[in-house]
Amino acid sequence: xxxxxxxxxxxxxxxxxxxxxxxxxxxxxxxxxxxxxxxxxxxxxxxxxxxxxxxxxxxxxxxxxxxxxxxxxxxxxxxxxxxxxxxxxxxxxxxxxxxxxxxxxxxxxxxxxxxxxxxxxxxxxxxxxxxxxxxxxxxxxxxxxxxxxxxxxxxxxxxxxxxxxxxxxxxxxxxxxxxxxxxxxxxxxxxxxxxxxxxxxxxxxxxxxxxxxxxxxxxxxxxxxxxxxxxxxxxxxxxxxxxxxxxxxxxxxxxxxxxxxxxxxxxxxxxxxxxxxx
Amino acid sequence: xxxxxxxxxxxxxxxxxxxxxxxxxxxxxxxxxxxxxxxxxxxxxxxxxxxxxxxxxxxxxxxxxxxxxxxxxxxxxxxxxxxxxxxxxxxxxxxxxxxxxxxxxxxxxxxxxxxxxxxxxxxxxxxxxxxxxxxxxxxxxxxxxxxxxxxxxxxxxxxxxxxxxxxxxxxxxxxxxxxxxxxxxxxxxxxxxxxxxxxxxxxxxxxxxxxxxxxxxxxxxxxxxxxxxxxxxxxxxxxxxxxxxxxxxxxxxxxxxxxxxxxxxxxxxxxxxxxxxxxxxxxxxxxxxxxxxxxxxxxxxxxxxxxxxx
Numbered sequence: 201x202x203x204x205x206x207x208x209x210x211x212x213x214x215x216x217x218x219x220x221x222x223x224x225x226x227x228x229x230x231x232x233x234x235x236x237x238x239x240x241x242x243x244x245x246x247x248x249x250x251x252x253x254x255x256x257x258x259x260x261x262x263x264x265x266x267x268x269x270x271x272x273x274x275x276x277x278x279x280x281x282x283x284x285x286x287x288x289x290x291x292x293x294x295x296x297x298x299x300x301x302x303x304x305x306x307x308x309x310x311x312x313x314x315x316x317x318x319x320x321x322x323x324x325x326x327x328x329x330x331x332x333x334x335x336x337x338x339x340x341x342x343x344x345x346x347x348x349x350x351x352x353x354x355x356x357x358x359x360x361x362x363x364x365x366x367x368x369x370x371x372x373x374x375x376x377x378x379x380x381x382x383x384x385x386x387x388x389x390x391x392x393x394x395x396x397x398x399x400x401x402x403x404x405x406x407x408x409x410x411x412x413x414x415x416x417x418x419x420x421x422x423x424x425x426x427x428x429x430x431x432x433x434x435x436x437x438x439x440x441x442x443x444x445x446x447x448x449x450x451x452x453x454x455x456x457x458x459x460x461x462x463x464x465x466x467x468x469x470x471x472x473x474x475x476x477x478x
Numbered sequence: 479x480x481x482x483x484x485x486x487x488x489x490x491x492x493x494x495x496x497x498x499x500x501x502x503x504x505x506x507x508x509x510x511x512x513x514x515x516x517x518x519x520x521x522x523x524x525x526x527x528x529x530x531x532x533x534x535x536x537x538x539x540x541x542x543x544x545x546x547x548x549x550x551x552x553x554x555x556x557x558x559x560x561x562x563x564x565x566x567x568x569x570x571x572x573x574x575x576x577x578x579x580x581x582x583x584x585x586x587x588x589x590x591x592x593x594x595x596x597x598x599x600x601x602x603x604x605x606x607x608x609x610x611x612x613x614x615x616x617x618x619x620x621x622x623x624x625x626x627x628x629x630x631x632x633x634x635x636x637x638x639x640x641x642x643x644x645x646x647x648x649x650x651x652x653x654x655x656x657x658x659x660x661x662x663x664x665x666x667x668x669x670x671x672x673x674x675x676x677x678x679x680x681x682x683x684x685x686x687x688x689x690x691x692x693x694x695x696x697x698x699x700x701x702x703x704x705x706x707x708x709x710x711x712x713x714x715x716x717x718x719x720x721x722x723x724x725x726x727x728x729x730x731x732x733x734x735x736x737x738x739x740x741x742x743x744x745x746x747x748x749x750x751x752x753x754x755x756x757x758x759x760x761x762x763x764x765x766x767x768x769x770x771x772x773x774x775x776x777x778x779x780x781x782x783x784x785x786x787x788x
Contacts, residue, residue, distance in 0.1 A: 217597045223589060224603045227668060231609045233632050234621050246630050291516035298509035310517070312785045317524055319773055319781065321725035323746040324766040327753045328527035328534070351523045354516065383508045412614035414728045419754065429616040433732070443624050450617045457612045465605070469676040472669060476714035476784065477676045 231454075238448040245444050260448035270449055272424075273431035277411055280342055280427055284349035285406035289399060291350065292357035293365075297387060299358070300365035301373075311362070315474070318355045322415050330419050340422035348416040353406040356474065360405070363475040364398030365391060401467035404460045411457055428453045535764035541757035554764035564765065566740050567748040568772070570655060574744060575723045575776070578662040579716060585663065586670030586715075591700070593671075594678035595686070604675070611668040619732020622661045623648070654734050654741045661729055666722075670715045677711035678704070710787060717780040724773045745769045 237245050239256035265271050298304075299311055329348065333339040338347075368391050376386040392399065414429040421430055432453060435446045461468060470478050535554055539547035558564045589607075593600055610618065625632050626647045634644050647657040685703050705712075727746040730736060736743035736751070743751075749769065753762030 213597065216592050216595075217599075220589075220592050220597055220600070220603055223592070224606050227607045227664065228609055230621055230625050230632070230664070231613070233625065234617075237624075291519060294512040294514075295516040298513055302509055304509070308785070310513075314520065315785065316781065317520065319721055319777060320524070321746060321766075321769055321773060323725065323727060323749045324531065324770050325524070325527040327749075327759060327762055327766070328530040329523070331530075331759070332526065347523070351520070354520055358516070408612065412616075414614065414616050414731070415750075429614050429728075432614075432616050432620060435620065443627075443630070446620055447624065450613075450620050454613050454617055457614070458609065461608065461612050462605075468608075469672050472718075473673050473676075473711070473714050474718070476787075477673050477711045478680070 234447045234454075235451050237444055238451040240444055242442075242444055260444045261452070264445055264448045264452065269426070269434065270428070270431050270452070273426045273428045274452065276342060276421075276425055277428040280345050280349060280417075281407045281410040284346045284353065284410050285403045287346070288350045288353040288357045288406050289361070289403050292354055292361050292402075293387075293392075293399075296358045296361035297365050297391070300362045301370075311359070314355045314358050318474075322352070326415060326419050333420060339420055340425055341420075342425050344420045345417050345425065345427065348420065349410040349413060352413065352416070353409055356409070356471075357402055357406055359474045360402045360471055361395075361399065363470070363478075364395045364402070367398070368394045398467055401464040401471055404464035405468075405471040408457050408460050411453075411460075531763040531766055534760050535767055537760045539758075539760040541759055547760070550760070554761050555768075557761070558764055558768060563740065563743070563748060564768075567743050567745045570741070570743055571724065571726075571745045571772075573655060574659055574662070574726060575720060577656075578659045578666070578723050579719045581659070581663050582667045582670050582719060583712070583716060585667045586674050589667070589671045590674035590678050593675050604672070607668045607671060609668075610665045613665070615665070615728035616732055618661065618665050619729040622657075622729065622733055626657065648734050649738055651738050651741045654738060658726075658729060658734065658742055661733070662723065662726070666719060670719065673711055673715040674708065677708050681707055713780055714784055717777055717784060720777050720780070721773070724769070724776065745772075 236252065236254075238260055239258070240251075240254060241257050241259065244251055244254045295310070295314070299307055330339065333344045338344040372390050372394065373386050376390045381389060411427075412429065413427075417427040418430045418433070421427060432446075432449060435442075435449060464471065534547070536549065536551060537547045538550040538553065593604065597603070613621070624630075626634070628634055628644050628646055633647070638644060645653070647653050681704070685699075685707065688699055688703065725746050726744050727750065730742055730744055730747045734742040736747045745765070746769070749762050749765045752758050752765060
């Protein structure tokens with residue numbers, strides 16, 4: 201923080217801090233409201249005025265998790281997100297490491313082409329892919345969702361990992377080669393451990409995007425392979441909406457992402473900006 | 479094959495890590511072997527749907543009719559260009575994209591200016607501001623429905639407490655689209671804020687020092703010193719927001735379902751309806767191609783600059 205030279209600057213910090221707190225509140229108030237409602241009984245939630253202080257209850261969470269649908273969906277989502285992130289990191293590393301290390305013809309074209317895949321709206325690809333999955337008998341399976349989530353996350357992962365592998369000093373590899381390690385040994389024993397914080401953050405971001413994804417999952421899943429985002433839509437009914445339960449379900453879906461983001465905080469901006477801002 | 483060609487042409491430029499000449503050949507092969515699974519996977523899953531939907535877009539094929547697909551030339555495209563619902567969705571999408579990205583950029587820039595010189599507890603506040611953007615759009619949609627609900631919703635409760643009338647934000651033809659834009663702004667301003675804040679904190683020391691001097695020169699410093707240096711992060715942030723807001727679907731699904739009276743029927747939503755509700759696969763394919771063209775048109779120059787820079 202800057203050392204204030206004048207009283208006016210000091211005063212300025214106070215005003216800026218106050219404005220910043222108000223702005224922050226505007227962004228988190230709905231989230232706070234969701235989380236607090238999740239801990240309320242129906243009476244507390246619908247008393248007609250907003251209660252920020254109340255005796256919390258876990259009833260809503262118990263009821264939401266007691267119904268098998270969301271519980272299964274949480275397990276499905278966990279499988280889809282973890283497996284697709286790991287596969288995306290492996291495939292992307294295969295592309296990103298040579299892109300980061302070697303100069304060869306077509307290197308930039310490959311990187312640009314991969315980035316351009318990020319532009320295509322998912323609705324454009326989903327209809328042919330849905331028909332394809334139906335033809336090969338994969339629709340309704342978790343595998344089909346995993347495949348599409350790997351596809352969705354690969355461009356991001358390639359671009360980020362390229363940057364993280366570039367950050368590993370080249371001398372490391374020379375040392376590895378002198379020690380008689382082959383390329384694979386150099387990568388797995390020396391480069392990967394050194395790039396690990398960045399690689400782990402990339403994996404966490406892939407996890408977040410896969411966990412939050414809705415369109416692919418909704419088109420390809422059936423009752424048994426619903427992910428959390430798809431399962432949440434069952435709560436959208438025109439009548440008889442039980443908001444306390446819905447907010448509990450919403451909170452359960454949001455918490456893993458908040459934790460993942462917290463763990464990846466150091467590289468979050470770099471990741472979200474595809475490596476453009478470090 | 480490719481390996482040997484590259485081998486003969488590039489050796490001057492390449493510095494193999496080992497420096498052992500005898501090892502170059504397997505290493506070159508190794509890099510293509512390493513890249514091939516990922517590249518083949520990407521090629522298969524991107525080329526297939528692209529070509530497939532291009533072909534289908536020139537056919538007449540409705541899954542619900544039971545008739546076989548047949549060649550139809552440019553019929554689908556002609557029909558689209560005379561389809562009021564198509565043009566409506568183009569308008570809705572463009573309005574949504576333009577206003578949400580513009581407002582997000584303006585707010586994020588202001589917020590970043592507020593934060594970048596350091597504040598007590600700023601790291602904590604920054605972590606809190608990130609929360610909306612991390613929620614799944616589906617969760618945000620649910621939360622928006624609940625917040626905007628007429629009787630118990632927090633927004634209407636607050637409005638009543640200051641004497642404003644109860645408002646059906648999502649059910650009103652004139653308010654539904656602005657409300658969706660507001661939801662998007664609420665969720666994604668933090669994204670641009672984080673990028674701009676990190677970029678501002680990385681500015682050269684003398685620029686930051688200059689900005690600390692309070693007074694009338696403030697706007698000038700921002701305009702002449704900040705903006706030129708922040709051009710690239712702004713470009714990337716806006717590009718990513720454009721790409722994502724053109725595909726808006728989840729929050730429409732969770733809140734308005736395109737209504738009332740198609741007031742929020744974005745292109746993605748409309749394509750979903752045509753393809754998965756009416757099962758008019760060929761019409762949806764042609765529709766998709768026009769969406770893709772529109773997105774490419776909008777982001778083409780930005781993405782070129784981004785690739786050139788990296």
